[in-house]
Amino acid sequence: MGWELTAWIATKNGRAALALALTGMIREGEVSRARAEEIATMVMRTNAGKLYKLGLEVSHDRPMPVADVRTYLASLPVDARKATQEHSRGRPTRGGSRRSRGASSYGMYPGSSSMDGRRSGTPPGKTTSACAPIGAA
Amino acid sequence: MKTVVTPTLEAQQRGGCVAVKFEAAFLRSLDFEEVSAATASKIYAKYAAAGEPSHGDYKALQDFLFRYIAREAGRLGMAVHIHSFNGPGNFYVAAGADPLLLESAFNDPSAAPDQLRHRPRRRCLRAARGRDAVEAERLPGHVRDDAALHAAEVGRGAEEWLTQYPEKVLFGSDAAASGRIWAGS
Numbered sequence: 001m002g003w004e005l006t007a008w009i010a011t012k013n014g015r016a017a018l019a020l021a022l023t024g025m026i027r028e029g030e031v032s033r034a035r036a037e038e039i040a041t042m043v044m045r046t047n048a049g050k051l052y053k054l055g056l057e058v059s060h061d062r063p064m065p066v067a068d069v070r071t072y073l074a075s076l077p078v079d080a081r082k083a084t085q086e087h088s089r090g091r092p093t094r095g096g097s098r099r100s101r102g103a104s105s106y107g108m109y110p111g112s113s114s115m116d117g118r119r120s121g122t123p124p125g126k127t128t129s130a131c132a133p134i135g136a137a
Numbered sequence: 138m139k140t141v142v143t144p145t146l147e148a149q150q151r152g153g154c155v156a157v158k159f160e161a162a163f164l165r166s167l168d169f170e171e172v173s174a175a176t177a178s179k180i181y182a183k184y185a186a187a188g189e190p191s192h193g194d195y196k197a198l199q200d201f202l203f204r205y206i207a208r209e210a211g212r213l214g215m216a217v218h219i220h221s222f223n224g225p226g227n228f229y230v231a232a233g234a235d236p237l238l239l240e241s242a243f244n245d246p247s248a249a250p251d252q253l254r255h256r257p258r259r260r261c262l263r264a265a266r267g268r269d270a271v272e273a274e275r276l277p278g279h280v281r282d283d284a285a286l287h288a289a290e291v292g293r294g295a296e297e298w299l300t301q302y303p304e305k306v307l308f309g310s311d312a313a314a315s316g317r318i319w320a321g322s
Contacts (some may be wrong), residue, residue, distance in 0.1 A: 013291065014308045020292030021299055030300055039303045048305040051216050095222040 020044055143209050150213040151232065157210045158218035165196070166233030167221065169203040169242050177201035208247060251282075 022036040031039065050057035148159070161167065180198045184190045190198070207217045221236040225227075298306045 017291035017295055020289060021295035024296055025299065039299055042303055042309050043306050047304060053214060
């Protein structure tokens with residue numbers, strides 16, 4: 001397997017995995033959609049930029065990685081939707097242990113989204129759709 | 138060490154190198170112990186010209202070299218990648234590639250996380266297997282990159298990391314080949 005194919009597979013899987021994970025976290029109320037987009041930017045860009053001192057521009061107004069995730073999932077809507085649903089069904093129910101660690105420490109907004117889409121913790125100026133997968137177009 | 142190893146790393150850093158990577162897990166266990174320079178020098182002097190060191194002596198020398206290179210890379214602001222978890226072939230000993238074996242290296246007071254903030258020492262452990270890696274995430278200075286697995290598997294494991302350590306998770310393509318092209322990872 002050449003490096004081109006390795007890179008393509010890794011990129012495809014990495015973005016899909018990130019979308020699945022963040023969508024699950026939004027649905028569970030772990031994070032708001034805005035925070036999920038911020039985390040996606042960190043994973044795909046900011047963290048590497050800091051670690052390797054790349055001097056990358058960091059702008060959450062332009063969440064490029066999330067846009068990439070959207071583009072990817074939009075190109076595979078059936079698979080993405082199916083995988084997201086399977087992922088949500090297969091995930092074990094978590095008790096309060098994670099939440100009790102302190103929401104702010106882990107980037108949760110107080111009163112962040114619930115399954116019915118109401119969210120009191122959405123940052124000012126941000127509008128969000130309730131439980132749409134993070135990568136949904 | 139200061140004649141060859143340090144100048145080599147410095148030249149690489151000047152040339153744009155942002156990290157070094159140890160593939161040691163393909164050859165040996167990751168339990169790199171702290172070994173004094175005096176001990177390592179004695180072993181090297183004894184076998185440099187001829188003879189075959191015992192396993193213990195050889196490991197001690199390797200342990201010293203690992204920590205020296207890691208510290209120097211950190212001093213120069215380069216991340217240190219360490220292959221862990223699975224690998225190809227029957228020769229590969231997965232038990233020796235457990236990242237928890239790196240605990241003493243990560244807890245090395247000369248490269249402790251608090252000091253990392255003041256001195257440009259960074260370490261990046263490249264983990265390569267889903268939820269098994271969760272415990273390793275708790276190691277200080279550990280940054281995770283993992284994109285070579287099935288998306289759903291990574292996604293399930295990633296929720297834990299993204300909740301607890303979002304600043305330590307990063308995407309890595311591992312787009313390397315065994316030929317002449319190395320696209321980086």
